[in-house]
Amino acid sequence: MRSIRSLSFAAISCLLLFLAALDASAETPRYGGMLHVKLRATNVSLDPRKWTPGSLSSAADEKLASLVYDRLVTLDDYGRFQPALATEWTHDAAYKSWQFKLRAGVRFSDGSPFTVADAVAALQATLGRTFEIGAAENAINLRAARPSTDLLEQLASGRNFIFRPQLDGTLLGTGPFFVAESAEAAPSEANPTAIKPARIRFQANENCWAGRPFVDAVEVTLGEPALRQLLDLQVGRADIVEISPDLVRKGRQEGLRIWSSAPVTLVALRFDDALAAPASDQLREALWLAMDRDTMANVLLQRQAQPAAALLPQWLTGYAFLFERPMNLQRAKELRASFPASQAGAAQALRLHVDAPGDLFKLMGERVAVNARQANLQVQVAGAGSASGSSVPPDGLHLIAWRYDSLSPRVQLEMMLRQMPDGTDVAANPGDPEQLFQQERRLIEERRILPLVLLPEYVGIRATVHNWNASPWGDWRLADVWLESEDPASSKLTGGTQKENSTARNPGAKP
Numbered sequence: 001m002r003s004i005r006s007l008s009f010a011a012i013s014c015l016l017l018f019l020a021a022l023d024a025s026a027e028t029p030r031y032g033g034m035l036h037v038k039l040r041a042t043n044v045s046l047d048p049r050k051w052t053p054g055s056l057s058s059a060a061d062e063k064l065a066s067l068v069y070d071r072l073v074t075l076d077d078y079g080r081f082q083p084a085l086a087t088e089w090t091h092d093a094a095y096k097s098w099q100f101k102l103r104a105g106v107r108f109s110d111g112s113p114f115t116v117a118d119a120v121a122a123l124q125a126t127l128g129r130t131f132e133i134g135a136a137e138n139a140i141n142l143r144a145a146r147p148s149t150d151l152l153e154q155l156a157s158g159r160n161f162i163f164r165p166q167l168d169g170t171l172l173g174t175g176p177f178f179v180a181e182s183a184e185a186a187p188s189e190a191n192p193t194a195i196k197p198a199r200i201r202f203q204a205n206e207n208c209w210a211g212r213p214f215v216d217a218v219e220v221t222l223g224e225p226a227l228r229q230l231l232d233l234q235v236g237r238a239d240i241v242e243i244s245p246d247l248v249r250k251g252r253q254e255g256l257r258i259w260s261s262a263p264v265t266l267v268a269l270r271f272d273d274a275l276a277a278p279a280s281d282q283l284r285e286a287l288w289l290a291m292d293r294d295t296m297a298n299v300l301l302q303r304q305a306q307p308a309a310a311l312l313p314q315w316l317t318g319y320a321f322l323f324e325r326p327m328n329l330q331r332a333k334e335l336r337a338s339f340p341a342s343q344a345g346a347a348q349a350l351r352l353h354v355d356a357p358g359d360l361f362k363l364m365g366e367r368v369a370v371n372a373r374q375a376n377l378q379v380q381v382a383g384a385g386s387a388s389g390s391s392v393p394p395d396g397l398h399l400i401a402w403r404y405d406s407l408s409p410r411v412q413l414e415m416m417l418r419q420m421p422d423g424t425d426v427a428a429n430p431g432d433p434e435q436l437f438q439q440e441r442r443l444i445e446e447r448r449i450l451p452l453v454l455l456p457e458y459v460g461i462r463a464t465v466h467n468w469n470a471s472p473w474g475d476w477r478l479a480d481v482w483l484e485s486e487d488p489a490s491s492k493l494t495g496g497t498q499k500e501n502s503t504a505r506n507p508g509a510k511p
Contacts, residue, residue: 021320033483034217037240038232042223043198046179047171048159049125053415054402056265056356059457062159062405063476067202067218068109069161069173070210070479072100072119073152075407077471078341079150084210085119085162085174095147101139106209108164109178116140122162127154139376148237150408157407157473176213176479197223214467214482230256233460233488239483240476242463245304245456246360262315263454263474266402267356283350283377284447286335287397289328290375291368297453300367304458309452311440313418314473317409319437325445334377349378356401364452365399401455408474409436416449444494 041060048065051058072086086100106114106432116135123133123140132143142151154160163171170179182201202218224232229241230251243251243258251258270289271284293307310320350372354365365381372379379397406412413436443449457474464484470476 028430029214029482030094030485031214031216031482033215033485034219034240034467035215035478035481035483036219036221037478038221038229038238038242040224040226040229040242040244040440042435044200044222046397048161048163051159053158053405054419056401056403058159058405059264059403059474062194063219063474064202064347065159065161065173066175066201066475067177067478068175068179069163069171069177071161072155075153075156075471077106077145081156085114089152091151095149095151096150098142098148099136099139100142103209104138106174107207107208107342108172108174109205110172111207112164112304114162114164114174118164119162122164126158126160150410153408154406154411158405158411159292161189171305176205176208176210177218178205179203197221198223210479213479215478217320218478227285230460233462236462238460239462240478241460243460244358244360244361245301245455245458248458249302251460257463259459259461259470260304261459261470261474263313263456264404264474265457266308266311266313266363266404267452267453267483268311268400268402268449269352269368269445270306270398270400272396272398275321282335282338283448284450285371286332286375287379288447288450289326289335290371290377291450291452292327292371293325293452294327296364296367300363301455305453306419308454309444311443311449312409312412313404313454316407316412317436317440318402319433322437329375332377336376349380351382352379353382354399355398356399361399361401368397368399368452399469404473413440413443416444442456459479459493 031172039060041057042065044057045061046065046068048061048069072084073089074082074084076082083103085103085106087103088101089098091098100119102114102116108114116138119140120133120135123131123142127133127142130144131148134143138342142148148154155159160172163173165171179199179200181199183199199222200220203218204213204216206212213502221238224241226242226247228245229238229371230243230247232238233256234254237248239444248258248260269287271280293309293442297303297307299306307325309323309325310317312320314320352365352368354361360377369379373409382396402416404412406415446452459470459476461468464485467481469480
């Protein structure tokens, strides 16, 4: 009996070791394959100089640009700055003068060397408004008129990539991929009235300074509706898709793998500046008090959003929790009763223009109108229920979606201000959160922008995609993912090649 037990234990042990070996094999990175990505955006721009700050389109632009270009520095998930095209940096005691030493031996995707002049020209196009940028021996110098304690945050985010313009208008990069092929949207052969989505194929840059990416190529399909993306992920026609917040619950119920970022998009109301004061002050406050943000986030958006009372999110500033989220219908009705008859929102409906694209934002616009009517405020969504040929009043309201694209809260707030006709720079010291808080509180109290909800980004990921390690603020890092092969034996790297490439994607490595 003892020998039988020993034999059984040995067999079980061998089985467990075998299963463990299989599991370890399944987690070994593999090189090759094409990653299929589908996006809702109908067009993208890989030229950072042309991006519109805060726009939803800039989110797709930045994700794809990160495949082609690099930054001077990056930020890891623990808030630590890591070297990229710059290996070292120093600054003076006042944080006005900075120097960045550039990485040696870096080449663009066409094989030409990366130079100091390339870095200076690229940053002059993106940072030149606030910095004097000059060249030094294997380094660049940046100087500002005021302290720039948030310069690293700026360089690690937004449009501050390094690129080289070509004579044909395209841009070269030093990143893990390059654009191999692009096709514009075209009529479908089966249905001439239907439009085929545009496609862009990014090929692996074999000589990337940070190492070759795991996949051979990334194919991006543009203009895919939200429901179709979800279906394509389910049936294996896509590896990575965007998922609309209103479809997240459906996707999870169907067992899909879904990743979510920190809240990266603010949905808010913005008043036209044509609204006359002081009557408009009462209108702004009444509308502010009438908005039911909790219902918007928890019912309309199925708990896939957060009610917002601040312009900037908690993860970016650390103080957003200090702003209260008021809702007081009784007070809103009292303010409404004091309106003059000619006030917009009283006898005449206030027109709400939904500037953000997509059906989801149209639904949010309708919810705003419902909340307003509960306080006896007349708000009508533009284009809904209006007679043909009716005139549109010069004053109105806009539902906007603002995508946070800078890791510097001061820069983020400043970009919001610049979208207003009388916008000015934020005077706060970037190293003083108290000053920034006071600036934001003043903007909130002026009621020119009324925060509603904060939306995270949701991404559906196929089970065969491994090493998904996107940043909390929405950087996808597609160069690090690898695809599970149908025939592991044919695609797994072994021996010295595997060891050499296992640390290839290491942007922070010293030269």
